[in-house]
Amino acid sequence: MTLNTEKRPPHFDAAFREQFSELVRWRRDVRRFRSDPVAPGLIERLLALAAHAPSVGLSQPWRFVLVETPARRTLIAENFAKANQVALEGYDGERQARYARLKLEGLVEAPVHLAVCADEETATGHGLGRKTMPETIRYSVVAAIQTLWLAARAEGLGVGWVSILDPDEVHAALDLPPHWSFIAYLCLGWPQEEHDDPELERHGWEQRSCEKTMRPLLR
Secondary structure, eight states, rough: OOOOOOOOOOOOOOHHHHHHHHHHHHBOOOOOOOEEEEEEEEHHHHHHHHHTTTGGGOOOOOOEOOOHHHHHHHHHHHHHHHHHHHHHHHHOHHHHHHHHHHOOOOOTSSEEEEEEEETTOOOTTTTTOOOOOHHHHHHHHHHHHHHHHHHHHHHHHHHOOOSSOOHHHHHHHHTTTTEEEEEEEEEEEBBBOOOSSSSSHHHHOOOOOOOHHSSOOOO
């Protein structure tokens, strides 16, 4: 007799679906962190979950780099300061003043810094699915970031994506392999405050509009 060892697919009931909806709504881009440490084991569990994200051809191209050296963190902070000044000068009037008041990173407070890269030369997956759209390697990494983000939020952790950076300078500061593309610099830690609305909306930078993005286009 052959035993059926296949796992049954899970059943996600209405209560779970509602909780998942809350998880998505409460996933925020956090910039205000407490300095309390995060257990290394928790970070390892989050990265293990992120590795279950979908990837083109099962290529699993994400490469996570924990940035712990103070000197390297300082280089990242200096990179942000320069890039942020350039961004500020790109606005004028009230929009510039509003930009200057925004807190756009948590580099000093966040206990965990994580650079996320795409291995453009990975042999895993044997190139399946990316001959015509090679950019799907990077899309796969972004899917892993979103998975990590939701998993962190479920643990009560906050995540902030610092995008105001010069990618080439980040690459040099972290001494990354030349065939790795820098995708994201993430700050992780326990948030100082909890909100279910985006900080940029709360501070008058932009308003969320689901109608424009949800309406299908007919061709």
